[in-house]
Amino acid sequence: MNALSKEVAEVTRKTGAPATTLPALEAWVAEVAALTQPDAIHWCDGSDEENEALIAKMLTDGTLLKLNERTHPDSYLHRSHPDDVARVEHLTFVCSRNRDDAGPNNPWMAPDEAHAKMDALFDGCMRGRTMYVIPYCMGPIDSPLARCGVEITDSPYVVANMRIMTRMGAAALARIEREGTFVKGLHSTGELDPNRRFIMHFPEELTIKSYGSGYGGNALLGKKCHALRIASWQAREEGWLAEHMLIVGIENPKGETRYIAAAFPSACGKTNLAMLIPPEGYRRDGWKVWTVGDDICWMRPGADGRLYAINPEAGFFGVAPGTSSKSNPNALATIRRNTIFTNVALTADGQPWWEGLDDRVPAFDWRGNAYDSKRGPAAHPNARFTVSARQCPSWTPAAEAAQGVPISAIVFGGRRASLVPLVFQARDWRHGVLVGAAMGSETTAAATGQVGVMRRDPMAMKPFCGYNFADYFAHWLSFDRPGLKLPPIFHVNWFRKGADGRFLWPGFGENMRVLEWILDRAEGRAGAVETPIGHLPRADDLNLDGLDLDGAALQTLLTFDRDGWRAEFDSLGAYLDEFGARMPQALKDEQRRIRELLG
Numbered sequence: 001m002n003a004l005s006k007e008v009a010e011v012t013r014k015t016g017a018p019a020t021t022l023p024a025l026e027a028w029v030a031e032v033a034a035l036t037q038p039d040a041i042h043w044c045d046g047s048d049e050e051n052e053a054l055i056a057k058m059l060t061d062g063t064l065l066k067l068n069e070r071t072h073p074d075s076y077l078h079r080s081h082p083d084d085v086a087r088v089e090h091l092t093f094v095c096s097r098n099r100d101d102a103g104p105n106n107p108w109m110a111p112d113e114a115h116a117k118m119d120a121l122f123d124g125c126m127r128g129r130t131m132y133v134i135p136y137c138m139g140p141i142d143s144p145l146a147r148c149g150v151e152i153t154d155s156p157y158v159v160a161n162m163r164i165m166t167r168m169g170a171a172a173l174a175r176i177e178r179e180g181t182f183v184k185g186l187h188s189t190g191e192l193d194p195n196r197r198f199i200m201h202f203p204e205e206l207t208i209k210s211y212g213s214g215y216g217g218n219a220l221l222g223k224k225c226h227a228l229r230i231a232s233w234q235a236r237e238e239g240w241l242a243e244h245m246l247i248v249g250i251e252n253p254k255g256e257t258r259y260i261a262a263a264f265p266s267a268c269g270k271t272n273l274a275m276l277i278p279p280e281g282y283r284r285d286g287w288k289v290w291t292v293g294d295d296i297c298w299m300r301p302g303a304d305g306r307l308y309a310i311n312p313e314a315g316f317f318g319v320a321p322g323t324s325s326k327s328n329p330n331a332l333a334t335i336r337r338n339t340i341f342t343n344v345a346l347t348a349d350g351q352p353w354w355e356g357l358d359d360r361v362p363a364f365d366w367r368g369n370a371y372d373s374k375r376g377p378a379a380h381p382n383a384r385f386t387v388s389a390r391q392c393p394s395w396t397p398a399a400e401a402a403q404g405v406p407i408s409a410i411v412f413g414g415r416r417a418s419l420v421p422l423v424f425q426a427r428d429w430r431h432g433v434l435v436g437a438a439m440g441s442e443t444t445a446a447a448t449g450q451v452g453v454m455r456r457d458p459m460a461m462k463p464f465c466g467y468n469f470a471d472y473f474a475h476w477l478s479f480d481r482p483g484l485k486l487p488p489i490f491h492v493n494w495f496r497k498g499a500d501g502r503f504l505w506p507g508f509g510e511n512m513r514v515l516e517w518i519l520d521r522a523e524g525r526a527g528a529v530e531t532p533i534g535h536l537p538r539a540d541d542l543n544l545d546g547l548d549l550d551g552a553a554l555q556t557l558l559t560f561d562r563d564g565w566r567a568e569f570d571s572l573g574a575y576l577d578e579f580g581a582r583m584p585q586a587l588k589d590e591q592r593r594i595r596e597l598l599g
């Protein structure tokens with residue numbers, strides 16, 4: 001018996017027989033156990049009993065604190081390590097065999113080197129701990145669009161979050177055993193040393209290795225690692241799209257529901273738009289909004305040529321700060337129970353609190369210190385809640401539809417204090433792809449680093465596209481072909497500021513007015529003016545009934561600023577050139593055409 005199989009035999013003796021009939025899975029789990037040396041292996045079945053036992057364990061060791069049972073039943077607070085509060089983009093690698101396949105948009109490391117580096121970190125890292133094996137399905141369990149994976153982790157917090165965010169456990173394992181293929185994700189929180197923290201993706205091996213962080217986007221591997229970075233690579237090979245998009249249904253007074261998919265960068269309004277409550281006048285007329293997803297969208301052409309979308313997730317990992325009964329009452333109702341809060345503040349009576357919630361003063365900040373307003377915000381700006389999507393009052397069973405929902409409009413958007421109007425429509429698909437490629441946004445607390453810095457974030461996928469952006473844009477362009485009935489593409493900006501630094505547009509529920517124009521345009525109804533950057537509504541083209549908005553603000557929001565756009569398009573041309581010959585000529589031509597129109 002060689003050393004490895006001796007170690008496997010030893011782990012099996014300690015932990016019992018493997019719990020799968022799939023040899024490839026059994027072998028991988030044994031191999032990981034031999035490397036990481038856990039004391040025990042736990043195969044997650046997703047049951048309530050399993051969850052209760054894990055929660056009890058985390059309450060005992062302090063990983064979770066119980067919140068006020070009267071106001072927030074079955075809800076918990078997790079305080080992370082203070083250096084482990086967000087995604088770490090500079091430590092997140094795409095390890096494709098060919099460096100150019102990862103593109104200038106991704107940190108890259110050669111697969112052999114990355115495996116060696118990670119395996120050295122994982123060596124013996126689970127000694128004294130339990131290794132959890134989490135089979136999960138991204139998407140409705142019976143959906144042909146769904147895909148499965150298995151995450152191995154030593155973090156019970158990750159297990160509890162994966163249980164909310166994915167379809168986790170026995171049903172997923174059954175599908176994996178039937179299909180025989182799955183994405184392999186290996187995770188350990190390690191010692192949480194920011195210098196020994198890496199998130200590596202091996203798209204050609206359908207493998208993820210993540211070490212040294214317990215934070216959502218770094219550790220819940222089904223989410224950004226699988227459902228965006230690995231899936232975007234697979235989607236390109238197989239002719240579909242894996243996008244950083246919400247999916248929302250808008251039901252009109254006639255009872256017809258149309259679905260919109262929208263990509264905004266991290267912490268730029270997807271959760272809020274997905275759960276929007278229409279203004280009073282709309283509600284009176286019978287408009288309703290339905291939430292399918294708030295972060296990720298997998299889309300592919302259906303038999304009728306339209307794009308059909310599923311939300312691969314089962315829960316929301318949402319931004320807490322700014323969430324209030326005014327800005328997002330549906331989110332607030334969703335998180336009243338069965339919710340895990342991470343890095344929020346605490347009131348004296350054990351309720352979760354964050355900036356923007358209400359005017360109470362918390363007793364403890366997110367680190368657990370007595371709250372002192374001089375020491376920064378009470379909740380971490382990237383504090384999050386994890387909660388089942390089904391608890392959302394606007395959740396729709398359409399989120400479980402195996403074939404997905406048909407998409408009537410695609411919307412891109414960014415956080416832009418100046419220049420970019422409230423809304424405009426791209427002339428056609430190719431122009432729309434350029435609008436997506438041109439997206440810029442101010443950075444937010446969702447990733448480590450400076451906040452409020454303008455950067456290019458094409459299609460909100462800068463941190464998440466698992467391959468070269470030039471190839472990604474080419475893939476988007478390839479959908480423009482006979483037989484497909486593609487939705488129109490729009491761009492929105494809820495974040496335009498006035499000279500006084502305040503937002504010009506009220507946003508949140510009032511965004512419904514923009515969605516109505518978008519859906520009307522999709523059906524060839526609402527009016528617009530044509531400009532070089534696309535079609536913009538005039539004030540008369542929008543339903544502004546009952547909206548208290550200053551005429552000058554509205555004017556600014558709907559104005560096309562030719563001089564500003566000239567500079568923007570020059571900078572866009574330089575950006576596209578950074579990708580060299582790989583950038584599709586059609587996109588460069590489109591940029592040039594519009595630059596000429598701008599004069």
Ligand code: GTP
Nearest residue numbers: 266267268269270271272319321322446494507508
């Ligand atoms: P990720 O989960 O990081 O991908 O983010 P997200 O796109 O789902 O962002 P989310 O909806 O959680 O919004 C983040 C922040 O933007 C919150 O502080 C919101 O209050 C704020 N926000 C959302 N919608 C609007 C809006 O229409 N106007 C303004 N001014 N702020 C908004």
Ligand code: SPV
Nearest residue numbers: 216217223224266295446
């Ligand atoms: C984002 O940063 O876009 C998120 C949170 O949705 S995370 O899942 O951590 O990436």
Ligand code: MN
Nearest residue numbers: 244266267295
């Ligand atoms: Mn996101």
